[in-house]
Amino acid sequence: MKTFSLLRSPAVRDSLGIGVAVGAAGLAFGTAAVAAGLSPAQALFLSLFMFTGASQFALVGVIAGGGSLVAGALGALLLGARNTLYGLRLADVLGYRGARRALAAHGVIDETAAVTLVQPDRESARTAFMTTYVVLGGFWVATTLVGALATDRVSDIDAFGLDAVGPAIFLGLLWPRLREGGPRTWLIAGLGAGLALAATPFLAPGVPVLLAASAALLSFVGANEANSPGSGADQTEEVRS
């Protein structure tokens, strides 16, 4: 009976929904990884231990483009740096210490942060965090393996349109930020894309994307006036919602 009532709590319901839906995207990652030249074991390793989707796709994308591993790793780390911000927010909410904190750190990603930060109290926050982490993580790893093994047996990746999956996934991750962000967010996105495209013919694959990170410096332009409600404050709220 306890299990039944637990399943009906909003924290668990939201977590299950998000965990299953996003976890299934591991199919696309397993596919992209093997198409890039990784072995299924390597794809599985990344989903298990790196466990932060955008960084995984970024690293694999650079490897697929023939870029240097250093550029790929740097891009993945830069993208992973937003998890530090989520961690800062989650630290107080979850209140974990010691070994539990070390274990929980592995589960700090976009989705767990989103689900956890909307909970009203610590108990439901912990429930939401752990449920999303375990369900999403389990699905993510399992579907990565399925995608990787299936791709290993397919000869022509392009015929399945899988080269469109990478940009589609990044678009899906960027879209909520564009929808909720102001003109400054659109400007940063446009400048980032423009810089990367302009640099592509001249720099090794992976490096143009790193260069594009400098577009984020725009967030400091006129930062003082932007401290008023409606700009900077809005962007911070978006992490909580």
Place this chain on the structure above:
Amino acid sequence: MTLWIALIATAAGCYLLKYAGLAAPRRLLDNPWLQRFALAVPVALLAALIAVQALGDGQSLNWDTARMAGVGAALLALVLRAPFLVVVVAAAGTTAALRALGVG
């Protein structure tokens, strides 16, 4: 072997970034400059990744009609507030269908 080393190092780095957030002093969170930059970097990087993976081919840029139509289908799905999986399937499905028809 080199690839394994890069994968392990990157995975370790990503974990440390997550842990740093959970273990960092509370006052870092209140630094508006840090918040601002940390939120802007993913926007710039994601936009760059979309552009390069949609239009790039190694070190050259080329227009692949089938692939661009797939990205367009993903955008349409997002505008219509479709779930994440639908977005991904729409992109791959559109591109695959156009290629099967000999486009691109």
